[in-house]
Amino acid sequence: MRQAGLIAGAAALALVAAGAITYAVAGDEGSADPTVPSARSADAGFARDMAVHHQQAVEMSYVVRDRTDDEEVRRLAYDIAQTQANQRGMLLGWLDLWELPKVSADPPMTWMGMGDTASSEDGALMPGMATDSEMKRLGSLGGERAEVFYLQLMTDHHKGGVHMAQACVRACEVGAEKRLARTMVEGQESEIALMAGMLEERGAAARP
Numbered sequence: 001m002r003q004a005g006l007i008a009g010a011a012a013l014a015l016v017a018a019g020a021i022t023y024a025v026a027g028d029e030g031s032a033d034p035t036v037p038s039a040r041s042a043d044a045g046f047a048r049d050m051a052v053h054h055q056q057a058v059e060m061s062y063v064v065r066d067r068t069d070d071e072e073v074r075r076l077a078y079d080i081a082q083t084q085a086n087q088r089g090m091l092l093g094w095l096d097l098w099e100l101p102k103v104s105a106d107p108p109m110t111w112m113g114m115g116d117t118a119s120s121e122d123g124a125l126m127p128g129m130a131t132d133s134e135m136k137r138l139g140s141l142g143g144e145r146a147e148v149f150y151l152q153l154m155t156d157h158h159k160g161g162v163h164m165a166q167a168c169v170r171a172c173e174v175g176a177e178k179r180l181a182r183t184m185v186e187g188q189e190s191e192i193a194l195m196a197g198m199l200e201e202r203g204a205a206a207r208p
Contacts, residue, residue: 035173036098037100037174040111041111041172042171043168043173045111050164051092051102053128053129053157053161057081058080058084060135061081061084061150062081064147065077065078067143067146068143068147070144073150076191083187109164111167111171128158128160128163129157134149134153137149151202152199155192155199155206156207158189158191158192158195162189165188166181169181169182
């Protein structure tokens with residue numbers, strides 16, 4: 001798991017430059033003097049929290065690719081890892097360009113008015129995130145058991161991500177970030193439906 005995390009982290013950091021490129025359109029419709037969000041804005045909060053949220057999805061996806069030979073699951077895991085590493089790079093790139101910190105003293109999801117509901121129990125910093133125990137279990141399973149557990153964990157993860165992205169669509173002010181959030185909602189809702197079918201094929205279902 002440690003090796004998978006290092007690989008995923010390196011891939012995400014390499015893509016921070018992609019986020020820098022997007023700054024040209026990070027203001028509303030290419031304004032010459034785009035407004036820079038404040039450190040406590042929804043734009044900054046979403047960028048920080050979703051970067052953390054995405055990193056775990058990348059790590060989970062690399063773990064399951066090493067635990068199964070099923071091409072369908074491996075392909076989904078690869079797609080999720082690449083998409084979310086790229087999006088994470090964009091979010092971190094914007095924070096750099098806005099000269100805003102990547103961490104905050106406020107609890108996660110404070111920008112959503114949910115700082116008092118975010119949980120750090122057993123390493124789960126935000127709703128939908130897997131706990132440390134669940135990540136350890138995923139790394140211990142193999143074959144179909146690993147596939148089912150990954151699909152269940154990722155379904156929960158996507159549901160939490162969709163909720164956060166929907167909040168950004170409502171509250172964020174930077175045009176490019178709102179568009180990215182909409183893309184996340186559409187993409188992850190589509191993958192939730194895909195994973196429901198994959199679980200059914202394996203005689204399982206998403207967790208209640």
